[in-house]
Amino acid sequence: MKLATIKNTVFLPDYKDAFTEPSLRWHIHNSADNRMDEMGVIVRLRGRVYIDLDMFPKWLETFRTTA
DSSP states (O other): OOEEEHHHHHTSTTTTTTOOHHHHHHHHHTHHHHTHHHHTOEEEETTEEEEETTTHHHHHHTTOOOO
C-alpha cells in the first residue's frame, strides 16, 4: 500500500492535470456517494486523510465509459 496526502496526490504526474486540490477534497467529502470509501481509496489515520495510490487508479477506472 502506497499512501499519499491530498496535496502530494494532485502533484503526481499521473493526476496533476486531472485533479485540483479542491476537487479531490470534494470527492473525499462525498466519498460515501462515489464509492471511494467502499473501494478503500481513502485511509483515515489519526485525523489525517491519505489516498491509497494502489486503489486510486482502480477507482478512477470505474468511471470510464466505453464509446
